[in-house]
Amino acid sequence: MIRPRRNRRTEAIRSLVGETTLSPADLILPLFIHEDDSDKPIASMPGVTRWSIEGCVREAGVAHALGIPAVVLFPKIDDALKSPDGGEASNDDGLVQRTVRALKAAHPSLCVITDIALDPYNSDGHDGLVRRNADGSLQILNDETVELLCRQAQSHARAGADIVAPSDMMDGRVAAIRRALDDTGFQECGILSYTAKYASALYGPFRGALDSAPKEGDKKTYQMDPANVREAALEADLDAAEGADILMVKPAGWYLDVIAEIRRRTPLPVAAYQVSGEYLMLRGAADTGWIDGDSAMLESLVAIKRAGASMILTYFAKAAAARLR
Numbered sequence: 001m002i003r004p005r006r007n008r009r010t011e012a013i014r015s016l017v018g019e020t021t022l023s024p025a026d027l028i029l030p031l032f033i034h035e036d037d038s039d040k041p042i043a044s045m046p047g048v049t050r051w052s053i054e055g056c057v058r059e060a061g062v063a064h065a066l067g068i069p070a071v072v073l074f075p076k077i078d079d080a081l082k083s084p085d086g087g088e089a090s091n092d093d094g095l096v097q098r099t100v101r102a103l104k105a106a107h108p109s110l111c112v113i114t115d116i117a118l119d120p121y122n123s124d125g126h127d128g129l130v131r132r133n134a135d136g137s138l139q140i141l142n143d144e145t146v147e148l149l150c151r152q153a154q155s156h157a158r159a160g161a162d163i164v165a166p167s168d169m170m171d172g173r174v175a176a177i178r179r180a181l182d183d184t185g186f187q188e189c190g191i192l193s194y195t196a197k198y199a200s201a202l203y204g205p206f207r208g209a210l211d212s213a214p215k216e217g218d219k220k221t222y223q224m225d226p227a228n229v230r231e232a233a234l235e236a237d238l239d240a241a242e243g244a245d246i247l248m249v250k251p252a253g254w255y256l257d258v259i260a261e262i263r264r265r266t267p268l269p270v271a272a273y274q275v276s277g278e279y280l281m282l283r284g285a286a287d288t289g290w291i292d293g294d295s296a297m298l299e300s301l302v303a304i305k306r307a308g309a310s311m312i313l314t315y316f317a318k319a320a321a322a323r324l325r
């Protein structure tokens with residue numbers, strides 16, 4: 001009789017037949033930073049801290065020592081520095097740029113990734129430039145935004161970012177950023193593209209952390225419809241042709257089919273972002289005692305890898321790495 005249970009009989013056999021592994025080396029830790037000398041808890045994201053530059057450098061060091069190879073930075077920008085064109089995004093002395101320099105000086109072997117988009121800097125809270133049409137509706141301008149994103153990416157590369165990660169979903173931005181980086185001598189700076197970023201309800205806690213929610217309207221004219229997967233394939237083909245080094249799907253857990261589809265389509269590495277709402281659904285259920293938090297955390301991450309992701313951005317990175325060691 002064929003008995004699949006024979007391969008599940010002992011821990012040793014189970015480890016031999018395991019199809020997917022999860023290790024700290026697969027994880028990327030998102031870090032929130034602000035212009036303040038002290039580190040503060042984030043009200044909309046229990047268990048997550050907004051760091052001073054010094055605190056961020058310390059936290060990145062702890063994560064790196066746990067085997068986490070990379071961090072990605074998200075800045076909370078003071079209201080006084082926000083403007084319609086988000087010009088602060090490409091200030092070489094801005095918060096992100098100074099933090100990148102401090103991180104690379106303290107931890108040369110840490111991979112530092114930065115977010116490319118205007119929403120933390122834009123007084124309208126959108127990822128791109130906003131124009132109001134005659135009928136009162138809002139339009140997010142594509143090509144004008146891409147020019148600003150190129151300047152932001154060049155500024156991050158000058159500060160020493162290893163990889164820039166455009167999260168704005170404007171058309172053509174990967175090709176434009178690649179050219180802008182190559183033209184200024186940053187051929188080695190990589191592009192992790194948010195290839196299939198959905199207009200998701202799961203980003204709410206993150207927008208609270210950065211105070212970056214749109215002042216008006218939503219992001220559905222640039223972020224994707226959760227109903228679509230063929231459209232993700234189109235975005236993946238375009239990003240690969242435009243020169244992206246890594247393709248990302250976001251959110252992760254409700255979009256495992258999208259991860260699998262992109263994995264099948266491209267030889268490029270695939271990343272997935274377990275976003276703030278996914279983190280808090282698990283945390284919330286664990287904190288009330290409804291589920292075993294550690295087991296659910298590891299199961300959610302292994303499922304994302306099983307679907308085809310090579311790396312995962314997750315607020316659980318430190319906790320997971322500690323459990324996996």
Ligand code: PBG
Nearest residue numbers: 117119167202203206275276277
């Ligand atoms: C914006 C950006 C968002 C996230 C990462 N970059 C939010 C948004 O698109 O509104 C969300 C991450 C999370 O929810 O954890 N460029």
